[in-house]
Amino acid sequence: xxxxxxxxxxxxxxxxxxxxxxxxxxxxxxxxxxxxxxxxxxxxxxxxxxxxxxxxxxxxxxxxxxxxxxxxxxxxxxxxxxxxxxxxxxxxxxxxxxxxxxxxxxxxxxxxxxxxxxxxxxxxxxxxxxxxxxxxxxxxxxxxxxxxxxxxxxxxxxxxxxxxxxxxxxxxxxxxxxxxxxxxxxxxxxxxxxxxxxxxxxxxxxxxxxxxxxxxxxxxxxxxxxxxxxxxxxxxxxxxxxxxxxxxxxxxxxxxxxxxxxxxxxxxx
Amino acid sequence: xxxxxxxxxxxxxxxxxxxxxxxxxxxxxxxxxxxxxxxxxxxxxxxxxxxxxxxxxxxxxxxxxxxxxxxxxxxxxxxxxxxxxxxxxxxxxxxxxxxxxxxxxxxxxxxxxxxxxxxxxxxxxxxxxxxxxxxxxxxxxxxxxxxxxxxxxxxxxxxxxxxxxxxxxxxxxxxxxxxxxxxxxxxxxxxxxxxxxxxxxxxxxxxxxxxxxxxxxxxxxxxxxxxxxxxxxxxxxxxxxxxxxxxxxxxxxxxxxxxxxxxxxxxxxxxxxxxxxxxxxxxxxxxxxxxxxxxxxxxxxxxxxxxxxxxxxxxxxxxxxxxxxxxxxxxxxxxxxxxxxxxxxxxxxxxxxxxxxxxxxxxxxxxxxxxxxxxxxxxxxxxxxxxxxxxxxxxxxxxxxxxxxxx
Numbered sequence: 320x321x322x323x324x325x326x327x328x329x330x331x332x333x334x335x336x337x338x339x340x341x342x343x344x345x346x347x348x349x350x351x352x353x354x355x356x357x358x359x360x361x362x363x364x365x366x367x368x369x370x371x372x373x374x375x376x377x378x379x380x381x382x383x384x385x386x387x388x389x390x391x392x393x394x395x396x397x398x399x400x401x402x403x404x405x406x407x408x409x410x411x412x413x414x415x416x417x418x419x420x421x422x423x424x425x426x427x428x429x430x431x432x433x434x435x436x437x438x439x440x441x442x443x444x445x446x447x448x449x450x451x452x453x454x455x456x457x458x459x460x461x462x463x464x465x466x467x468x469x470x471x472x473x474x475x476x477x478x479x480x481x482x483x484x485x486x487x488x489x490x491x492x493x494x495x496x497x498x499x500x501x502x503x504x505x506x507x508x509x510x511x512x513x514x515x516x517x518x519x520x521x522x523x524x525x526x527x528x529x530x531x532x533x534x535x536x537x538x539x540x541x542x543x544x545x546x547x548x549x550x551x552x553x554x555x556x557x558x559x560x561x562x563x564x565x566x567x568x569x570x571x572x573x574x575x576x577x578x579x580x581x582x583x584x585x586x587x588x
Numbered sequence: 589x590x591x592x593x594x595x596x597x598x599x600x601x602x603x604x605x606x607x608x609x610x611x612x613x614x615x616x617x618x619x620x621x622x623x624x625x626x627x628x629x630x631x632x633x634x635x636x637x638x639x640x641x642x643x644x645x646x647x648x649x650x651x652x653x654x655x656x657x658x659x660x661x662x663x664x665x666x667x668x669x670x671x672x673x674x675x676x677x678x679x680x681x682x683x684x685x686x687x688x689x690x691x692x693x694x695x696x697x698x699x700x701x702x703x704x705x706x707x708x709x710x711x712x713x714x715x716x717x718x719x720x721x722x723x724x725x726x727x728x729x730x731x732x733x734x735x736x737x738x739x740x741x742x743x744x745x746x747x748x749x750x751x752x753x754x755x756x757x758x759x760x761x762x763x764x765x766x767x768x769x770x771x772x773x774x775x776x777x778x779x780x781x782x783x784x785x786x787x788x789x790x791x792x793x794x795x796x797x798x799x800x801x802x803x804x805x806x807x808x809x810x811x812x813x814x815x816x817x818x819x820x821x822x823x824x825x826x827x828x829x830x831x832x833x834x835x836x837x838x839x840x841x842x843x844x845x846x847x848x849x850x851x852x853x854x855x856x857x858x859x860x861x862x863x864x865x866x867x868x869x870x871x872x873x874x875x876x877x878x879x880x881x882x883x884x885x886x887x888x889x890x891x892x893x894x895x896x897x898x899x900x901x902x903x904x905x906x907x908x909x910x911x912x913x914x915x916x917x918x919x920x921x922x923x924x925x926x927x928x929x930x931x932x933x934x935x936x937x938x939x940x941x942x943x944x945x946x947x948x949x950x951x952x953x954x955x956x957x958x959x960x961x962x963x964x965x966x967x968x969x970x971x972x973x974x975x976x977x978x979x980x981x982x983x984x985x986x987x988x989x990x991x992x993x994x995x
Contacts (some may be wrong), residue, residue, distance in 0.1 A: 373893075373894065374763065374894040374895045375763065375768060375769075375772050375880060375881075375895050376772075377618070377772045377775045377776065377881070378618040378620075378776075378779070380776070381762070384762050384763075385762075388762070388763070391894065394892075396892035397892060397893070398892075421879075422616060422879040423878045423879045423880060423887070423889065423893040423894075423895070424892060424893035424894070425893070426877075426878045426879055426893060427878060427889065427891065427892060427893030428892075428893070448618050449616045449617060449618060449879065449882070450616060450879075451615060451616075451617065451619060451622055453606060453614075453615060454614050454615065454616055471619070472618065472619040472620075473619060474618070474619040474620035474622075474623075475620070476619075476620050476621075476622070476623040476624060476782060477619060477622070477623060478623055481619075481622060481623065485619070496618075496619065496620060499620055499779065499780060499781075499782055499783075500620075500776075500779060500780040501776045501779060501780065504780065
């Protein structure tokens with residue numbers, strides 16, 4: 320069984336929600352990332368979504384764009400991100416790691432090579448924001464051959480027909496984008512999220528994670544009431560911006576927020 | 589002359605249904621945009637076959653833009669060069685001074701037809717921004733233009749022009765603060781305001797159907813030029829020359845000639861300070877295939893797949909990608925892609941100004957520089973059509989500053 324599937328099943332048994340923090344690898348400097356991944360697991364993270372920095376992150380808001388820029392100042396490449404996962408795996412063999420990023424760095428490395436090295440490093444799933452199922456066949460095939468999951472987004476604008484197509488192509492879990500907009504935007508509408516998650520659930524047995532627009536423990540708990548997993552990104556990455564000059568403080572700040580969210584999820588169960 | 593966008597082509601009837609030109613093009617967009625792109629594709633399919641809308645567009649192109657643009661024989665310049673006869677397609681004489689408005693008229697009409705009351709655009713030099721602000725004023729639409737803060741500094745007059753026309757100009761501070769970042773920011777706006785907003789992309793790039801749609805709107809350049817040269821010279825030209833940044837004026841000139849196998853085609857990129865330096869924007873000459881801004885095409889990127897900043901004296905060519913149909917025409921050999929430096933473009937800028945009394949845009953000067961090179965090596969009975977895609981008034985400060993003159 321894949322780590323992602325195992326993670327969702329064991330937490331579902333215990334009636335816990337899956338908490339997925341997002342951080343951009345190498346932000347604000349490469350040495351911060353792996354120790355922080357371990358600390359996030361200790362603070363209650365169940366799956367780690369590790370962002371691969373890209374020069375032109377079109378689907379992201381200003382917070383994650385700035386995180387990419389901080390990481391790229393240190394020339395953090397896709398290969399280095401994979402090396403970070405390998406280093407993380409040396410001490411943690413059970414927490415799933417999902418890479419989130421854009422297609423071009425993967426194109427530059429080559430699909431087959433990327434899938435092979437990602438598998439070796441201990442990556443579990445890949446979410447490529449600018450690769451809809453229509454264009455995914457080649458990469459998804461390579462990932463499948465290495466037993467890696469291909470995670471896709473469903474959006475508020477996705478038609479019923481598209482949701483069916485996405486669910487058919489997806490593995491691991493389905494990631495519902497909770498609002499029309501970029502990462503870190505405001506205006507989360509829980510009622511609308513609940514309705515759409517219900518629609519998705521009718522079409523797949525895969526777990527459903529919800530992200531974009533979850534900014535604190537309260538909104539995380541609201542979303543967790545209707546979803547299997549909650550993704551928290553920009554709210555954490557804001558701490559990286561705030562403390563980019565004092566990277567030694569980032570771990571404490573990020574894990575404190577994460578522990579607060581974990582507490583809210585567990586209290587609401 | 590008919591300006592129907594519905595050209596019947598046989599061998600080059602691309603893209604396919606999902607927007608592919610061979611391995612290039614496609615739709616590489618985030619999920620939120622997939623349904624709006626499909627809605628746009630269906631609306632455009634209806635539009636391109638609807639005689640009433642085509643008539644509306646033809647009327648605007650004739651009465652508002654001033655089409656057809658003349659095909660002008662540059663007789664003195666051709667004589668001085670001593671080779672082939674050079675004809676100039678005078679897109680500089682269009683309303684707003686460049687070819688960009690051919691496309692913004694089409695897309696704004698489509699937006700109106702789709703019931704979208706707000707249009708957004710990205711711009712580099714400001715020409716597409718001005719062309720969008722112009723049609724938005726004409727149709728009474730709200731207009732927001734994204735522009736890199738570096739470009740805003742370099743193009744103050746176009747920024748003011750857009751504001752006069754009622755557009756809001758939003759400075760983009762992320763990344764390299766130039767055209768590619770403005771495009772990212774416009775995409776972010778679109779994804780957020782997708783219900784009421786139409787994104788008017790200015791070149792033949794982006795996710796399907798944009799490369800096809802913008803090409804169709806710009807193909808009027810080639811259709812007119814083809815009819816005009818047949819009337820004037822009694823035969824087809826031997827070569828076409830056009831500058832390529834994103835590539836909309838070039839594809840507009842080339843496309844109606846694709847099946848005319850005797851007509852050679854040259855797309856001219858910006859070699860900046862030289863192709864062997866790090867300061868150029870010659871995507872097809874020096875780049876490699878990748879995925880950016882919604883399509884697969886040639887890109888200027890580093891070994892890790894990060895997009896690199898480009899350089900050209902002309903802001904309109906300063907873009908690290910290129911339209912996917914050009915990528916396909918390069919690979920299949922139908923068109924050739926070459927590059928000329930800042931200095932060569934400047935020399936052509938001065939030559940045309942002094943010899944023909946036409947001040948060309950620095951973008952177009954790249955095409956002129958290569959046309960001059962090509963003409964000199966060809967016999968006198970040969971014919972070249974060069975696309976004079978825009979006028980150079982916007983560039984006189986750049987040229988003066990470069991030559992140490994204070995205007």
